[in-house]
Amino acid sequence: MSPPSLEADCSQCAALCCVLLPFDKSEAFAFDKAGGEPCKHLNACNTCSIHEHLSDRGFKGCIAFDCHGAGQRVVQEIFAGRTWRDDPELMTRMGPVFYRMRRVHEMLLLLREAGRLPLSPIQRSEHAELTSMLEPEGGWTESSLNAFDIAEADTNVRRFLSGLRDIIAA
Numbered sequence: 001m002s003p004p005s006l007e008a009d010c011s012q013c014a015a016l017c018c019v020l021l022p023f024d025k026s027e028a029f030a031f032d033k034a035g036g037e038p039c040k041h042l043n044a045c046n047t048c049s050i051h052e053h054l055s056d057r058g059f060k061g062c063i064a065f066d067c068h069g070a071g072q073r074v075v076q077e078i079f080a081g082r083t084w085r086d087d088p089e090l091m092t093r094m095g096p097v098f099y100r101m102r103r104v105h106e107m108l109l110l111l112r113e114a115g116r117l118p119l120s121p122i123q124r125s126e127h128a129e130l131t132s133m134l135e136p137e138g139g140w141t142e143s144s145l146n147a148f149d150i151a152e153a154d155t156n157v158r159r160f161l162s163g164l165r166d167i168i169a170a
């Protein structure tokens with residue numbers, strides 16, 4: 001299986017970030033929105049009606065957000081192209097999976113950057129092990145993602161990255 005893209009492709013998603021994520025009225029968001037509630041600026045075709053004016057309209061938080069490719073993967077790979085629009089009951093299942101896939105992609109992004117460093121053979125081997133853990137053979141499923149210990153994976157990735165300080169400093 002080829003490595004997943006870590007770049008968002010909104011055309012292959014179903015606006016998961018605009019629906020599943022909550023936000024509070026603040027400098028970053030112009031109003032409160034609960035998780036699972038479609039944003040009122042979201043069009044029926046899953047595009048943002050104020051996309052060109054996000055900053056002026058008080059949605060700098062949307063500009064800053066990046067799912068790192070998790071959204072399209074959840075829709076296309078985990079749910080085979082089905083979305084909360086086709087079946088509103090999918091909303092509750094897509095939420096935790098999107099959260100977890102995004103965490104997985106954040107860790108993969110860090111590991112890809114680390115992979116460009118001149119790692120020792122031991123570090124290269126540990127890097128490969130961590131990457132395999134986050135890119136399981138055959139890909140992720142809803143159940144495997146929900147059963148995955150994100151906190152433990154995060155601890156292991158951070159421990160590995162903190163061991164690279166000397167290489168980064170050099």
Ligand code: SF4
Pocket residue numbers: 017018019039040041042043047048049050051059062
């Ligand atoms: S303002 Fe636009 S980008 Fe931000 S959550 Fe709403 S629809 Fe999505």
